[in-house]
Structures are given as structure tokens and as C-alpha cells.
Amino acid sequence: MPRFHCPAPLATGAALSLPPGTARHVQVLRLQPGDTLTLFNGEGGEFEATVTRMGRSDVDVEVGAHHAIERELSRAVHLVVAMPANDRMDWLVEKATELGAASIQPVMAAHNVLRLKGERADKKVAHWQAVAVGACEQCGRNRVPLLHPVLDLADWLRRAGPLAPEQTRMLLSLREGTRPLAAWPWGQHPGALTVLNGPEGGLNREEEDAAVAAGFVPFTLGPRVLRAETAPLAVLAGLPD
Structure with a gap:
């Protein structure tokens, strides 16, 4: 599943338009409504998301389940x-x-x-x-x-x-x-x-x-x-x- 950094507040059930940079990356992959992806905003864990609309320069998604997954070293x-x-x-x-x-x-x-x-x-x-x-x-x-x-x-x-x-x-x-x-x-x-x-x-x-x-x-x-x-x-x- 493609992964994208989305520097925006994320919450399960939320509908949002992806930031321009993230939207461009999604469009390059030619994802379509109904396709799934992973979003993370750097605040911990990652979210499932589903594309709901593909515009000319914007992409809308519905945020799904949050997974408290961390892949960090044991020390900073x-x-x-x-x-x-x-x-x-x-x-x-x-x-x-x-x-x-x-x-x-x-x-x-x-x-x-x-x-x-x-x-x-x-x-x-x-x-x-x-x-x-x-x-x-x-x-x-x-x-x-x-x-x-x-x-x-x-x-x-x-x-x-x-x-x-x-x-x-x-x-x-x-x-x-x-x-x-x-x-x-x-x-x-x-x-x-x-x-x-x-x-x-x-x-x-x-x-x-x-x-x-x-x-x-x-x-x-x-x-x-x-x-x-x-x-x-x-x-x-x-x-x-």
C-alpha cells in the first residue's frame, strides 16, 4: 500500500483534502476513488485512508483506522x-x-x-x-x-x-x-x-x-x-x- 506524509491533523472518520504536495504524489501514481493508501503526519502511528475524489489538482480522502505502529530505534x-x-x-x-x-x-x-x-x-x-x-x-x-x-x-x-x-x-x-x-x-x-x-x-x-x-x-x-x-x-x- 503506498505511504504518504500528510502534515495535517488526522483522525479516524475524517474527510479531508490532501495538502498540495501529498496530492501531487497521489496523482502521479494515478490512484482512483476507492483505492487505499497509508497516511502519517509525524505525530505517531499511521492511518489507513481511502481516496474519495480525484480532482485536477486536488485529492479527497476519508481517513480510516489508526495503527499505533512505530519503527524507531530504541534510543534517540x-x-x-x-x-x-x-x-x-x-x-x-x-x-x-x-x-x-x-x-x-x-x-x-x-x-x-x-x-x-x-x-x-x-x-x-x-x-x-x-x-x-x-x-x-x-x-x-x-x-x-x-x-x-x-x-x-x-x-x-x-x-x-x-x-x-x-x-x-x-x-x-x-x-x-x-x-x-x-x-x-x-x-x-x-x-x-x-x-x-x-x-x-x-x-x-x-x-x-x-x-x-x-x-x-x-x-x-x-x-x-x-x-x-x-x-x-x-x-x-x-x-x-
């Missing part, structure tokens, strides 16, 4: 990523959504190739949010990860504040003394996890020191150097259930 994982260039950030957002990231914070570090500010940054974040929505529709998630506005890494670290007891912060690093991910005592850290990853070329020493001062623990994924867009995905894929 927040990614802080120094944006890789070109379309690699799109790929990172898509795959991180599929693997269960709760939120993604794009940042700019000293070695960043991609540098965004102002209206251009806002447009990129809106685009990445749409990529996350599409990934949720495909993979079955009912909660869309939040894409935060782009910040300089130093600004984000200042805003992050002190580490709460239930939080864990990890820094992907090649510096000496890092812990391997496989050796992390997950049972002692059941709360939310924030993972910081650098751009192409990594974070510089001053940035890593600032992250450590903010409570990030350096750790490594192994002897091979992964790309900026691959490393955070390896963390998500390697987390225990």
Missing part, C-alpha cells in the same frame, strides 16, 4: 554533521533517515567545502527536510527526523550546553586514545546519543578539543578511514538493539 540518535559537498549530503540525510536518526544538525567546520548562509542555507535545509520525508515514506517510519538550521560548529557547541546525565555524546575521531564503537558500554548509557562527525578532511585539533570540552567522547569505527557521509551511517547501523 542525533547526528551533528559537517556537511559533505555536492549531493553527498542528500545521500547522508536519506540513509540516516532510513537507519533511524532522530534529528540531523548540519554544521560548518574549518575544513568544510560546502559553506551555506542566509537564504541559500534555508533552501538547502528545506530540501533536506523533503529528502527525509521521502525516505520515511519509503522505509516505513512514521516520525520524520528534524533537519535543524545550519550553524557554525563553534556556535552549535556553545548552544549545546552542559551534558545531561542521561545523554551520551560521541565524537568520530582518528586521534590517539579513541575507544572502538564495539567496546562502548551501551548498557550504562541507555539515553539519547549525539554523534559529531567532521567534513572531508575531518575536524581540526582545536575543533576536536572544543568538542571534548563539551562532553564528547572520541571513538573510532576501526582501522579504515570512512568518508564523511559514510561514517555516521556506520554508527547508526552498528548500534545494538
Whole structure:
């Protein structure tokens, strides 16, 4: 059954016109009155729905039963990523959504190739949010990860504040003394996890020191150097259930 994100209030028995973006997706699939689909609005669970009318540019549906289905990770994982260039950030957002990231914070570090500010940054974040929505529709998630506005890494670290007891912060690093991910005592850290990853070329020493001062623990994924867009995905894929 096709799935669509519908950013509108949903309730069993309600009749509604789908938002324009969702309606366009339904029309592309050439669904007809009587066809069924799945809707989710990001507030939890998903709804059955039946198409009741197909207009030229609008689609009406009747909302059916709600199913309290969640497909989230056992812990909230927040990614802080120094944006890789070109379309690699799109790929990172898509795959991180599929693997269960709760939120993604794009940042700019000293070695960043991609540098965004102002209206251009806002447009990129809106685009990445749409990529996350599409990934949720495909993979079955009912909660869309939040894409935060782009910040300089130093600004984000200042805003992050002190580490709460239930939080864990990890820094992907090649510096000496890092812990391997496989050796992390997950049972002692059941709360939310924030993972910081650098751009192409990594974070510089001053940035890593600032992250450590903010409570990030350096750790490594192994002897091979992964790309900026691959490393955070390896963390998500390697987390225990």
C-alpha cells in the first residue's frame, strides 16, 4: 500500500483534502476513488485512508483506522554533521533517515567545502527536510527526523550546553586514545546519543578539543578511514538493539 506524509491533523472518520504536495504524489501514481493508501503526519502511528475524489489538482480522502505502529530505534540518535559537498549530503540525510536518526544538525567546520548562509542555507535545509520525508515514506517510519538550521560548529557547541546525565555524546575521531564503537558500554548509557562527525578532511585539533570540552567522547569505527557521509551511517547501523 503506498505511504504518504500528510502534515495535517488526522483522525479516524475524517474527510479531508490532501495538502498540495501529498496530492501531487497521489496523482502521479494515478490512484482512483476507492483505492487505499497509508497516511502519517509525524505525530505517531499511521492511518489507513481511502481516496474519495480525484480532482485536477486536488485529492479527497476519508481517513480510516489508526495503527499505533512505530519503527524507531530504541534510543534517540542525533547526528551533528559537517556537511559533505555536492549531493553527498542528500545521500547522508536519506540513509540516516532510513537507519533511524532522530534529528540531523548540519554544521560548518574549518575544513568544510560546502559553506551555506542566509537564504541559500534555508533552501538547502528545506530540501533536506523533503529528502527525509521521502525516505520515511519509503522505509516505513512514521516520525520524520528534524533537519535543524545550519550553524557554525563553534556556535552549535556553545548552544549545546552542559551534558545531561542521561545523554551520551560521541565524537568520530582518528586521534590517539579513541575507544572502538564495539567496546562502548551501551548498557550504562541507555539515553539519547549525539554523534559529531567532521567534513572531508575531518575536524581540526582545536575543533576536536572544543568538542571534548563539551562532553564528547572520541571513538573510532576501526582501522579504515570512512568518508564523511559514510561514517555516521556506520554508527547508526552498528548500534545494538
